[in-house]
Each structure stands twice: as C-alpha cells, then as structure tokens.
Amino acid sequence: MDAFQKEIDERTNLTSSNMFELLLFRLGGVTADDPGELFGINVFKIREIVPMIPVTKTAGTQSPIMGVVDIRGQVISVIDLSAIAGCVSKNGPNILLITEYARHTQAFAVESVEEIVRLDWSQVLTAESSAGSEIVTSIARLDANADSGGGRLVQVMDVEQILNMISPVVHTLSEASSKKHRTELKPGAVVLAADDSKVARALIEQGLTDLGIPYIMGKTGKETWLQLLHMLAEAEREGVPIEDKVAMILTDIEMPEMDGFTLTRNIKGDPRLKHLPVVIHSSLSGSANEDHVKTAGANGYVAKFAIDELAATIQKALA
Structure with a gap:
C-alpha cells in the first residue's frame, strides 16, 4: 500500500x-x-x-x-x-x-x-x-x-x-446571470485567457463577451506568459502599474509548451505580477487538483463546463 x-x-x-x-x-x-x-x-x-x-x-x-x-x-x-x-x-x-x-x-x-x-x-x-x-x-x-x-x-x-x-455545451450565460455577474474593468485593462481546446475557448470567449469583459485569448500557457511579459514591458515604459493593462489571468491546466500550473507559478513568483488574480478553469476536477491550484498560488478554481460558475468565479477574482 x-x-x-x-x-x-x-x-x-x-x-x-x-x-x-x-x-x-x-x-x-x-x-x-x-x-x-x-x-x-x-x-x-x-x-x-x-x-x-x-x-x-x-x-x-x-x-x-x-x-x-x-x-x-x-x-x-x-x-x-x-x-x-x-x-x-x-x-x-x-x-x-x-x-x-x-x-x-x-x-x-x-x-x-x-x-x-x-x-x-x-x-x-x-x-x-x-x-x-x-x-x-x-x-x-x-x-x-x-x-x-x-x-x-x-x-x-x-x-x-x-x-x-x-452533447453540445451551453456557451451563453442567462440574462439574469449576465446582469448579476457583470463586472467593470479599468479602462484599457483586459483579461488574458489561455486554453488549447477550441470548444473551451469558444465558451470562455462567449462568457467574457456576455459579461462585457475585454480579453486576449491564447492557445498555450507559454503564449499567454509571453503576452503578459510584453504588456508588463509596455506598462513599465509608460510608468503605470500592470493592473492598468491586465485585470486577471484565466487559464486551463493542460496545455502544450507550458501548463497552467507553471504559468501560475511564474506569475505569482514575479514581484511585479504576483498581485494579479489568476483563476484556473479545468476539466481536471477532484480534490488533488484543487490542492495543487492552492499550492501554485491561484486565486480561484472552477471546473469545466459550468458557465454560470465561471462567471461567478471571475467576478469574485476581479473584486
């Protein structure tokens, strides 16, 4: 044993x-x-x-x-x-x-x-x-x-x-849920999202659109990490905090090149980025994975595909 x-x-x-x-x-x-x-x-x-x-x-x-x-x-x-x-x-x-x-x-x-x-x-x-x-x-x-x-x-x-x-997934938020979880970002700020699955990206994009949240979608953790570093460099050149550019990161766990746990640890391990909220959105459910989410330093975890729960988790992280 x-x-x-x-x-x-x-x-x-x-x-x-x-x-x-x-x-x-x-x-x-x-x-x-x-x-x-x-x-x-x-x-x-x-x-x-x-x-x-x-x-x-x-x-x-x-x-x-x-x-x-x-x-x-x-x-x-x-x-x-x-x-x-x-x-x-x-x-x-x-x-x-x-x-x-x-x-x-x-x-x-x-x-x-x-x-x-x-x-x-x-x-x-x-x-x-x-x-x-x-x-x-x-x-x-x-x-x-x-x-x-x-x-x-x-x-x-x-x-x-x-x-x-x-069995097609419902991508659209209900009108009541959309109003309940609608969140305003700083002008010019976006959510960076990463997922290698087409259907997951479609769900995330529709959900963020329903919530009125601007976003940049990536297909891998590495792509999103490089995008974040690029926006950090822009913020530093302009003399503004990274929060003026990026409101939060929404990431899958399983992704080519760099997984979501590594992406999260990279963000939380950088003093310039560690205050950015990170939410992990994954089909890998279970207590073991949720424990790893906490260990990596993520601010939230939501299992796929529950669009209303995703909206509520995003709102909580942004708040």
Whole structure:
C-alpha cells in the first residue's frame, strides 16, 4: 500500500515541474490490416482501465455512442473513439478507458493500450498550426531529443471537443446571470485567457463577451506568459502599474509548451505580477487538483463546463 501511495504522490507532483503522463492507445488504421497511429490521453483523466464488457445498446443509440455499461453499480455511456477518428479496428474495441471530464464520467472504447510515458509539456506542440483534425488538440513528441527529427509522434485527443460533438455545451450565460455577474474593468485593462481546446475557448470567449469583459485569448500557457511579459514591458515604459493593462489571468491546466500550473507559478513568483488574480478553469476536477491550484498560488478554481460558475468565479477574482 505504501508503494502504491508513493506512486500516486509522485504522479501528482509532476504538476510542479511542467510534466505529465500520457496513456498511449491505438484505435486501428485506415484499413483492418493497418495498426494505425498512436493516440494519447492524460493519465490524470483516467479513473480506471477495464477489459471490454458487454454493452447494452439503449433505444435510439447512434454511433459513436455504443450504449451503456454497468461498472460497479454506475451506469456509464460508452463512446467508440474509432468511429469518431474514422479508424477501422481490426479486432474491434477491446479496452474501456473510464474517464472523468468536467464532472462527468464516460467510457472510451479503444482497440489496444500500449504504455504510459512521462513527458514535459515542452514536448507537446499545438496541433492547430499543423494539419491536425478537430478532435486532436496537440502533438506530443515521445523522444526528448526529437529536434533532430525521426521521433515518434502521438496525437493527443481533444476530449472536450469530442464530448461537445456528442452533447453540445451551453456557451451563453442567462440574462439574469449576465446582469448579476457583470463586472467593470479599468479602462484599457483586459483579461488574458489561455486554453488549447477550441470548444473551451469558444465558451470562455462567449462568457467574457456576455459579461462585457475585454480579453486576449491564447492557445498555450507559454503564449499567454509571453503576452503578459510584453504588456508588463509596455506598462513599465509608460510608468503605470500592470493592473492598468491586465485585470486577471484565466487559464486551463493542460496545455502544450507550458501548463497552467507553471504559468501560475511564474506569475505569482514575479514581484511585479504576483498581485494579479489568476483563476484556473479545468476539466481536471477532484480534490488533488484543487490542492495543487492552492499550492501554485491561484486565486480561484472552477471546473469545466459550468458557465454560470465561471462567471461567478471571475467576478469574485476581479473584486
């Protein structure tokens, strides 16, 4: 038990060093004889991995929903990732990845699980600058010295986008909530926001617009960090406090190049920036992650995707 707890603590503490662990799996290829490419999912989002069990196909179920399974008394929807990715599985789905995203539990059916690899977020590049599909949020290079070329590449799935395709997220605030949480910033100040998921960015942008809050949106923690440093340099040249330029930072946790914890620690570790409020907005829910939010120094945490809670948290941080 002690060894098991030590492994959990070690894995959790990776967030203090801009590192994470990726579970690699396959979905099949273009044809039944093609093993297909490697895909990845953050280990933190996986509750357990179980062999395929009988799936009950509920009335009206359509692909990519396969049906539901009973896992120790909990009825969970099963999503066929091969169907979503357009892959042909040679042997059919053999494994269920039980995942927790944004307070919801679902099972992803995959063909096979390969291994778990430990990576630095600097080894992960956003897929939007390449030919990535809408369900791939980033590309991970498995070989640390991949600068010379030839390293293995893994497609990291945008699970938030996949779930939104199946059950669309409500992006708009209610009129009552918009009025209740509306907050005025200093003239010229903006909110800096960072998220690598398209659907999350759309929700954040709509929410900030509904609240009448100007913003600058970034796709990675590094992009937002560089934007913040640029605005700090401008403020110093003009002889004004950074608060005249930036009202707060709203950041995801999982992002290519620099994660949200590292971004938060960078801000809180700089005497010129440490007074800026930072709110973490993440699908990684649970007490362990909320504890890390406090350790990193963030001023607030809200789980995706609860637009009214996000608005309330932003208002509290800005106040």
